[in-house]
Amino acid sequence: MNSQSATLKKSLLPLLGLTLTAVLVLQMRGHLFAGLSGARTASASVTAPTASSDTAPAAGRVVAEGRMVTYPGAEVVVAADLPGTLVRLAVSEKQTVRKGQLLAELRADDRRAEIAEAQAKVDEAAADIRFADVDAARAERLLAEKVGTQDALDRARRNRDAAYARRDTAQAAVRRLDAVLAKTRIVAPIDGVVISRHVQNGERIDAGAPLVTIADLRRTRIEAEVDEFDAGRVTLHAPVTVTAEGYTGQSWTAQVEEIPDAVMARRLKPQDPGRPSDTKVLLVKIALGGKTPLKLGQRVEVAIAPKG
Numbered sequence: 001m002n003s004q005s006a007t008l009k010k011s012l013l014p015l016l017g018l019t020l021t022a023v024l025v026l027q028m029r030g031h032l033f034a035g036l037s038g039a040r041t042a043s044a045s046v047t048a049p050t051a052s053s054d055t056a057p058a059a060g061r062v063v064a065e066g067r068m069v070t071y072p073g074a075e076v077v078v079a080a081d082l083p084g085t086l087v088r089l090a091v092s093e094k095q096t097v098r099k100g101q102l103l104a105e106l107r108a109d110d111r112r113a114e115i116a117e118a119q120a121k122v123d124e125a126a127a128d129i130r131f132a133d134v135d136a137a138r139a140e141r142l143l144a145e146k147v148g149t150q151d152a153l154d155r156a157r158r159n160r161d162a163a164y165a166r167r168d169t170a171q172a173a174v175r176r177l178d179a180v181l182a183k184t185r186i187v188a189p190i191d192g193v194v195i196s197r198h199v200q201n202g203e204r205i206d207a208g209a210p211l212v213t214i215a216d217l218r219r220t221r222i223e224a225e226v227d228e229f230d231a232g233r234v235t236l237h238a239p240v241t242v243t244a245e246g247y248t249g250q251s252w253t254a255q256v257e258e259i260p261d262a263v264m265a266r267r268l269k270p271q272d273p274g275r276p277s278d279t280k281v282l283l284v285k286i287a288l289g290g291k292t293p294l295k296l297g298q299r300v301e302v303a304i305a306p307k308g
Contacts, residue, residue, distance in 0.1 A: 060306035062233050065268050066224030066286070068298045074219040075296075076190055077210045078103060081183045086203050091212060093197055097188040104199075104211050106184040111177060118173040125167030132160030192216040195296065215296060221288060222254065224302045225281035228263045234304055235259075240286050244300045252292050256304060258285035268299070 069075075084106035091103050139156040142148025192214040199211055222242065226234055240254040263280035286302060294300065 062226060062230045062304040062306070064224040064226045064230070064281075064284070064302055064304070066222045066284075066300055066302055067268065068220055068294050068296050068300065069223050070215050070217075070296065071219040071221060074190070074192070074216040075195075075213065076192075076215075077213050078186060078189065079208050079210050080104075080106065080186060080205055081207060082106060082180070083205065083207045084108075084184065086199055086201060086205055086211075089197065089199065089201050089211070091194050091197075093194050095194045097192060097194060097214060099188055099191050101188045102185060103188055104186045106186075106205075108181055108184040111181045111184065115174060115177040115181060118170055118177055121170035122167055122174060125163055125170050128163035129160065129167060132156065132163045136160045186211060188214060190214060190216060217296065220294075220296065221257070222286040222300060222302060224284045224286055224304075225266055225268050226284050226304070228280040228282060231263065231282045233306060234282065234284055239305045241303045242286070242288070242292075242294075242300055243303075244294055244298060247293070252294075253289040254286045254302070255289070256284055257287040260284075 086104060087107050088105040089103070090105070091097060091101075097103070136153070136156040136159075139148055139153040143150060143153050193216075194212050195215050196213045197211070198213070199205060199209070205211075234256060236256055236259055238256045240256060242252045242254050243250070260283055263282050266279065266281045284304070
């Protein structure tokens with residue numbers, strides 16, 4: 001009886017092993033199918049947004065930061081050519097001025113006195129000329145009548161020529177002092193708006209000291225710092241969209257009007273911490289399409305349309 005039980009057990013063991021193996025294979029296939037299905041679902045959920053037509057064009061734009069500036073010559077820091085005391089600052093901030101309009105005056109009493117002194121020397125020389133002319137004419141007449149001498153005539157002519165020279169020198173001094181006096185009146189070199197005053201009435205200033213800054217706010221544009229690795233993607237006349245903080249929901253149209261031939265060091269610190277700050281930049285000039293509320297010197301962001 002024991003030998004029969006042993007024989008039966010030996011015959012059942014292989015069948016049991018085959019059954020367990022089949023169960024394990026079925027379980028592994030189920031897990032594998034579930035994993036592949038989940039991967040397909042995840043892949044579809046990740047790649048689906050990239051097919052959107054709204055995000056594809058934006059990815060090709062060149063985004064850069066810049067500032068509102070004036071065109072060359074449209075912003076001037078007006079300074080004094082002479083040292084002196086400022087007795088009058090005739091303009092205030094935000095005031096519109098015209099070219100040639102008086103901006104400031106320096107004290108000029110001493111220079112007016114110098115001009116009066118030089119003019120007196122002109123008058124004195126004129127009196128000497130009148131006497132020298134008469135003396136020379138008399139010497140010529142006496143010599144013709146065989147009464148005078150050639151030496152007397154030569155001295156009379158020399159005195160007359162010296163009187164003329166003194167008059168010319170005095171007149172040159174008057175012109176020079178007039179030019180100096182004119183520099184005590186500082187006038188606007190361009191049409192524009194006074195955007196800042198650097199001094200006040202009564203101050204003692206040095207030669208070259210800035211007095212006011214004038215800008216023609218009708219002639220403004222944007223200088224954008226495009227990263228050097230994006231330089232090849234910027235084209236002349238490319239359309240640009242301009243935005244600025246503080247103007248939520250607003251944007252302005254513009255276009256690229258000048259692309260320099262060299263890169264330069266970055267002047268603006270990037271607001272995005274992920275952007276490199278030690279790379280060179282291309283200072284692209286952008287012309288605005290119309291009037292904007294943006295202020296001179298304000299930081300802006302530009303999005304330049306891709307090449308082609």
